[in-house]
Amino acid sequence: MLSRLAGLRLGPAILTGMGVVLALASLVSLALIAPIYRHELAIERQAVSSRLGAFLQITLENAMLKRDIEGLREIVGRLGSVEDVAGVSILSPELEVRFSSQPELVGRRHSSLAELCPGCGLSADRPGVGSVFVASEARDVLRAVNAVGNREPCQTCHGQIAAHPVNGFLVVDYDAQTLKSRAARTTALLVGVGLLVTSLALAAVWGLLRRLVLRPVEHLTGVSRALARGDLGARARLTFASGASEIAALGSAFDDMADRVDGMIGDLRERDHFLQGVMDAIPDGIRVITENYEVVAANKEFLRQSGLTFQEALSRSCYASSHGRAEPCVATLVVCPLVALEGRGEPVKCMHAHVRRGEEGEFAVELVAAPLTIETRDGPRRFVVEAIRDLSQGLQVSQEQRLSEIGQLATGIAHEIHNPLASIRFGLSALAQSVEAQPNADEARSYVKLVANEIERCIEVTGRLMRLSQSTGDRGTLIEVGHVARDVASLLNYEALTRQVDLVIRGFEDARLIANEGEIGMVLLNLIQNAFHATQALGVISVSGRATEDREVVIEIADSGGGIAPDDLKKIFQPFWSRRADQTVGSGLGLPICKALIEKWGGSISVKSRIGVGTTFQIIFPHADKTIDAA
DSSP states (O other), X not given: OHHHHHTSOHHHHHHHHHHHHHHHHHHHHHHHHHHHHHHHHHHHHHHHHHHHHHHHHHHHHHHHXXXXXXXXXXXXXXXXXXXXXXXXXXXXTTOBEEEESSGGGTTOBOSOHHXXXXXXXXBTXXXXXXXXXXXXXXXXXXXXXXXXXXXXXXXXXXXXXXTOOEEEEEEEEXXXXXXXXXXXXXXXXXXXXXXXXXXXXXXXXXXXXXXXXXXXXXXXXXHHHHHHTTXXXXXXXXXXXXXXXXXXHHHHXXXXXXXXXXXXXXXXXXXXXXXXXXXXXXXXXXXXXXXXXXXXXXXXXXXXXXXXXXXXXXXXXXHHHHHOOSSOOXXXXXXXXXXXXXXOOSOEEEEEEEEOTTOOSEEEEEEEEEXXXXXXTTEEEEEEEEEEEEHHHHHHHHHHHHHHHHHHHHHHHHHHHHHHHHHHHXXXXXXXXXXXXXXXXXXXXXXXXXXXXXXXXXXXXXXXXXXXXXXXXXXXXXXXXXXXXXXXXXXXXXXXXXXXXXXXXXXXXXXXXXXXXXXHHHHHHHHHHHHHHXXXXXXXXXXXXXXXXXXXXXXXXXXXXXXXXXXXXXXXXXXXXXXXXTOOOOOSOHHHHXXXXXXXXXXXXXXXXXTTTEXXXXXXXXXXXXXXXXX
């Protein structure tokens, strides 16, 4: 029973238990009260029988003294017809039935008082009254037997009192079924009253239990589930009006616990944000790897290097996020930090080639890995912390800084030369006027004109150099790409003459874009110089540009050199990779820097090459009109 109740909810369990207990108590009470009540009824009926017997005895004695036998028989018959009276009989001292309301019993003799009234304790030598329940085949009766004592007036017929103390026996049988029916009705009434009282008690207990215990407990359960779902602001807020004082105290303790848990979780979140902020502030890429190659932490620089979001980085294995592999790296071909750090307590340093999502090719990184062991509830766990430095990014910034410094130097030199040349031009103009006034000075005038033309050319070159070196930072301006291309070509004319290469500028009608003029000039300068290294004497380098119907500006730098091998073509944009046709040594940073500058202004660069035919670099920028409309 208890095991079954244990599986129920608190309210039904308590109510069921109380109902069972009250029902058992009621049954026990009825089992005790019903016999007592029945016994009391029997005693009451016995007392009534005694009084009735005494009355009958007087009546019968009077009738017998008068010798009124018929009157006596009539009295017995009438008594037998009274309600609840099953029969009335008068027996002789020898227990023979002399008169009876049931004529068939007249003349019947009982063998003994024990047979007539078993257990009533009567004897034939003294008067008395006894009663007992007697069961018969016909029906059960409550039998009252009065031993009628001999009296002085009766001695004439019955003899001396000493010899004959009892004149006979008066037997009155009462219907026991009526007694049982009354007892049954009373028992049923008691059962009904007991059930009503039990129901009212259960209803009252249920109401109190519901208000004082069950509702507060259900509320606490709901708040607990809300906390489990992550609603840290959920509180019970139980008062003494909400339930029993113990329940209210439990709710208060629960709220205090929730406040402390909320504070602890807030502290943990702040600590997590602080640690993530510290990681994000580190300029190198940082990630933490488990023994199962799972990435459990990463910073912003690593996300930039890999091109992944934070969720993507944590959902991929280390070899998938950085190497683009579907299985772990082969430890014999590449240094795997997890393998290299086994049994070691010191960091390891190595070079890796990582990939970036959405881009082809690899970029070089310097990786420093260190072991980390954390004690957890399940025991110590081993991690590997990686610091990843993007070498191409760092060297690109270094090269950009170097080019910027060179540009500043060139601008300064051009400015310093430009101003004296302007002064010389002013003085030469005055000298030309004085020479013009003199006769026979044609040769002098020709020399003055030649010097003036060369000075103008020098001024124009320095002006182009200053324009090319100008920088507007990250804010672009409207530029004519044709002007930039021609300025670059004029700066490289001497190298073209020296190498005996024909440098041709074509097109560029309406080729306008929003960018930094100095950076676009730097891109063209670098690509044309690379073409010089690939083109032999008497070769041709063509720089062309056009505006397309799709509102794009297409720039192509084509050379008639020996071309680039297919295997090398995949590596030309990788930092530090360099292979020139004229066997000169390069830094391997020119094309990566050009690619970064082109992408900075929303462009793209591609290359096509055929061995023995030549190479063409194609740059595509959004047209200035398209950029302005998008803004």
